[in-house]
Amino acid sequence: MKRYLVTGGAGFIGSNYVRNLLNKEKDVSVTNLDKLTYAGNLDNLRDLENDSRHHFVKGDIGDAELIDGLVREADIVVNFAAESHVDRSIGKPDDFITTDIFGAFVLLEAARKHGVEKFIQISTDEVYGSTEGASFVENDPLMPSSPYSASKAGADRLAYSYFVTYDVPVIITRCSNNFGPYQYPEKLIPLFVTNAMDDKHLPIYGDGKYIRDWIHVIDHCDAVDFLIANGKLGEVYNIGGGNERTNLEITAIILEKLGKPESLKTYVEDRLGHDRRYSVNCAKINALGWKPNFEFKTAIQDTIQWYENNRWWWERIKSGEYLEYYKAHYGQ
Numbered sequence: 651m652k653r654y655l656v657t658g659g660a661g662f663i664g665s666n667y668v669r670n671l672l673n674k675e676k677d678v679s680v681t682n683l684d685k686l687t688y689a690g691n692l693d694n695l696r697d698l699e700n701d702s703r704h705h706f707v708k709g710d711i712g713d714a715e716l717i718d719g720l721v722r723e724a725d726i727v728v729n730f731a732a733e734s735h736v737d738r739s740i741g742k743p744d745d746f747i748t749t750d751i752f753g754a755f756v757l758l759e760a761a762r763k764h765g766v767e768k769f770i771q772i773s774t775d776e777v778y779g780s781t782e783g784a785s786f787v788e789n790d791p792l793m794p795s796s797p798y799s800a801s802k803a804g805a806d807r808l809a810y811s812y813f814v815t816y817d818v819p820v821i822i823t824r825c826s827n828n829f830g831p832y833q834y835p836e837k838l839i840p841l842f843v844t845n846a847m848d849d850k851h852l853p854i855y856g857d858g859k860y861i862r863d864w865i866h867v868i869d870h871c872d873a874v875d876f877l878i879a880n881g882k883l884g885e886v887y888n889i890g891g892g893n894e895r896t897n898l899e900i901t902a903i904i905l906e907k908l909g910k911p912e913s914l915k916t917y918v919e920d921r922l923g924h925d926r927r928y929s930v931n932c933a934k935i936n937a938l939g940w941k942p943n944f945e946f947k948t949a950i951q952d953t954i955q956w957y958e959n960n961r962w963w964w965e966r967i968k969s970g971e972y973l974e975y976y977k978a979h980y981g982q
């Protein structure tokens with residue numbers, strides 16, 4: 651039986667990852683370590699409460715004593731835990747440094763001490779910075795431009811250094827923008843869907859022509875499993891959906907699906923240091939045999955539908971801590 655330690659497994663991608671893994675594999679156990687920050691939410695894991703293969707632990711990846719004990723018992727470590735929202739990193743970078751960099755260091759140290767089979771560092775396509783030309787390949791220089799992406803770049807390269815220096819069996823993934831169920835409603839798609847459902851304005855930063863490459867979260871999760879099985883140690887792999895869209899295109903899809911008026915669109919002040927376009931070349935993982943399964947057109951419609959069907963999930967978030975943050979930023 652493979653013993654997984656998944657960190658950040660109460661967040662958006664981590665919770666999808668744990669559910670997907672337990673659905674696919676019978677003979678696994680998952681220890682799910684999460685600090686339950688504003689973004690961590692046990693509602694994301696409700697349906698796994700009675701699965702004896704899943705053990706939730708509330709804790710911090712920066713807690714060396716706790717991590718030492720958990721990594722000692724693990725075969726595979728998948729590190730999703732991070733502060734993940736660019737706007738928050740611009741407002742207050744502190745937690746990004748302590749979790750995204752120092753936390754990764756604590757995990758890597760424990761992996762070095764105890765030895766694990768695989769250590770997956772979940773990095774991001776944002777570490778490359780912006781491109782208006784060719785899509786980034788894995789050995790392009792890193793030019794992160796927000797405190798979020800810079801902290802992720804720090805962890806990404808630290809993980810690599812533990813492979814080169816100490817032979818820790820590291821694989822690093824750089825995925826593009828995920829969408830799907832259980833995404834915290836501060837990110838573009840869930841924010842706009844839930845706002846539109848309540849006839850609230852959709853705050854479009856700048857001219858709205860910023861481009862992201864969108865991938866369904868389950869395609870990302872499957873790619874991580876694919877790399878655990880087939881990836882080469884010490885390597886970086888881009889993971890992308892091949893669906894580059896402007897924010898205005900995404901907004902139009904949401905308004906149309908929900909039957910809401912264009913007048914909800916509100917152009918607001920641009921994000922500081924806003925990256926114009928993220929784009930990754932996925933030839934390296936494609937050559938190993940992986941490609942995304944979800945078709946964007948139907949997957950985005952299904953995702954919007956999920957938020958329509960699961961008001962209970964996001965209303966709890968928006969009515970509590972989230973509201974304070976939202977008011978501070980958007981005055982609504």
Ligand code: NAD
Nearest residue numbers: 658660661662663685686687689690710711732734827828
């Ligand atoms: P998220 O914010 O929804 O989830 C992050 C989780 O980490 C939360 O449950 C939070 O409680 C937990 N966490 C935060 N600090 C912690 C700490 N110190 N110790 C333990 N747990 C802690 O983020 P997400 O969108 O699910 O992203 C997950 C990972 O994937 C991140 O590493 C992110 O950089 C990366 N990533 C995200 C995307 C995307 O589009 N969302 C794309 C590429 C990579």
Ligand code: TYD
Nearest residue numbers: 736827836837838839853854855860862897
């Ligand atoms: P986001 O979901 O924060 O992801 P990231 O910045 O990590 O790619 O934002 C996606 C894009 O949407 C980005 O160009 C910023 C833009 N955006 C808005 O225009 N308005 C918003 O309220 C938010 C949250 C994002």
